[in-house]
Amino acid sequence: MERKIKTWLLLIIAVSVFILNTTLFQLLRVSDTLPNIGLIIAVILTYLFGFREGMVFGVIYALLIDLYVSKFIGMNLLIYPLILVGVYYFSKKFYKGSVIAPIIILIAMTICYYFGYFILMFLLQSTIQIKDIYEKLLIEGVYNTVLGYVLFYIVFWRVQGHRLGEHND
Amino acid sequence: MLDRFKKPLIIISLIIVVILMLVSFGGRDRVSFIESKLGGFFAPIQRFFSGVGAKIETSVEPLFNVFNYKRLNENLSNENQRLKEEIIQLIMSKKELTELSELKAALRFVETDRQSSVVSCNVIAKDSGNWFNVFVIDAGRAQGVTKNSTVITGKGLVGLVHEVGAHWSKVVAIIDQKSSVAFEMLQTDNDYDGMVTGTKYFELYGDFYDPNATASVGEYIVTSGLGIYPKGIMIGRIDEVIEDHDLLLKKVKINPVVNFRKLNKVMVIPYKENR
Numbered sequence: 001m002e003r004k005i006k007t008w009l010l011l012i013i014a015v016s017v018f019i020l021n022t023t024l025f026q027l028l029r030v031s032d033t034l035p036n037i038g039l040i041i042a043v044i045l046t047y048l049f050g051f052r053e054g055m056v057f058g059v060i061y062a063l064l065i066d067l068y069v070s071k072f073i074g075m076n077l078l079i080y081p082l083i084l085v086g087v088y089y090f091s092k093k094f095y096k097g098s099v100i101a102p103i104i105i106l107i108a109m110t111i112c113y114y115f116g117y118f119i120l121m122f123l124l125q126s127t128i129q130i131k132d133i134y135e136k137l138l139i140e141g142v143y144n145t146v147l148g149y150v151l152f153y154i155v156f157w158r159v160q161g162h163r164l165g166e167h168n169d
Numbered sequence: 170m171l172d173r174f175k176k177p178l179i180i181i182s183l184i185i186v187v188i189l190m191l192v193s194f195g196g197r198d199r200v201s202f203i204e205s206k207l208g209g210f211f212a213p214i215q216r217f218f219s220g221v222g223a224k225i226e227t228s229v230e231p232l233f234n235v236f237n238y239k240r241l242n243e244n245l246s247n248e249n250q251r252l253k254e255e256i257i258q259l260i261m262s263k264k265e266l267t268e269l270s271e272l273k274a275a276l277r278f279v280e281t282d283r284q285s286s287v288v289s290c291n292v293i294a295k296d297s298g299n300w301f302n303v304f305v306i307d308a309g310r311a312q313g314v315t316k317n318s319t320v321i322t323g324k325g326l327v328g329l330v331h332e333v334g335a336h337w338s339k340v341v342a343i344i345d346q347k348s349s350v351a352f353e354m355l356q357t358d359n360d361y362d363g364m365v366t367g368t369k370y371f372e373l374y375g376d377f378y379d380p381n382a383t384a385s386v387g388e389y390i391v392t393s394g395l396g397i398y399p400k401g402i403m404i405g406r407i408d409e410v411i412e413d414h415d416l417l418l419k420k421v422k423i424n425p426v427v428n429f430r431k432l433n434k435v436m437v438i439p440y441k442e443n444r
Contacts, residue, residue, distance in 0.1 A: 023293070024222045032299070069297060071347075078187075
């Protein structure tokens with residue numbers, strides 16, 4: 001049974017994450033790389049709470065990022081929903097308490113984000129070098145997976161009432 | 170019933186997003202009223218959290234740097250020696266400048282003081298991704314900031330204003346991969362110029378227009394005045410000279426004088442069409 005979160009609460013969470021991500025969370029930069037906290041939260045919400053929760057949060061957060069700290073509107077607004085649709089279908093196929101599933105999702109989410117980014121920049125005739133993508137993808141992939149897994153573990157425990165992997169038998 | 174409208178709704182949303190992307194690519198001259206007001210609402214909150222972040226960073230940094238102090242000390246000693254040599258050269262240049270100023274007054278040149286309307290402001294938010302080097306400042310149209318205004322610090326060039334709200338503006342740093350600045354050498358006996366572009370690692374790379382250009386490590390580069398940026402703003406110091414044998418061009422790796430990792434206060438030189 002998935003828990004529902006009210007839209008106004010999702011709006012507050014999205015705005016709070018946007019403000020913290022563009023200010024205080026800049027301290028989390030490791031090797032000039034920040035984890036994609038917004039996308040991690042959107043994916044966790046989609047996987048553990050439902051498609052509506054993840055999508056409402058994801059669209060609001062992506063719009064804020066595009067409006068205020070991106071060079072143009074639409075990049076995140078286009079990529080986030082597509083990734084969240086993928087996560088939704090993935091969540092339908094996998095057992096929610098699986099230990100491996102969040103790792104697969106977090107790695108796949110980072111790869112999909114970079115792939116989407118590369119395609120969009122190519123279409124906008126502002127191509128980024130493939131080797132640059134690989135380097136950043138590797139660092140951010142590890143960072144997103146580690147941080148995302150910790151967050152996922154905590155949220156899962158709070159929502160389901162038992163730890164991740166406890167009922168795998 | 171709702172499912173019947175799902176497909177067209179998704180297609181319409183996609184079309185709207187693509188249109189928004191095309192319209193906003195390259196920066197808009199004016200942001201919408203809602204965006205401007207909402208940005209104004211976020212600005213004080215972001216300023217508060219940025220301040221908290223800067224304080225934490227200042228407190229924690231010495232702990233991380235404790236093993237680097239020996240190297241930092243050596244670097245400072247070397248820099249001190251180099252600066253002493255530069256002072257001698259500058260004294261010589263100053264004498265020449267006084268003579269030139271007297272000549273200028275004699276010829277009755279019109280003074281164009283671009284620094285008269287400089288706007289000081291804070292960096293209140295930074296890009297949360299790893300590709301664009303975009304940040305937000307707490308000065309906008311109301312403070313006289315316009316699109317394409319030059320952003321600097323006391324040390325040198327920071328970037329260009331991309332979009333302007335009522336009390337906030339979006340700035341693209343020169344270290345952004347898609348940013349480019351026309352530069353020239355600071356040395357009086359070397360007037361080669363070129364174009365400098367950003368990379369993903371807070372570094373800059375410069376290409377000289379002239380294949381016979383010469384440059385050496387330690388020399389400084391400044392804006393040449395070609396394009397949007399005003400002339401004579403410090404960009405950085407040459408860290409490495411790279412010979413590109415395939416293109417027969419000389420490339421330089423530049424270390425920016427501005428520390429983009431710790432950018433808290435900046436100044437804006439408003440853009441004027443007929444500078």
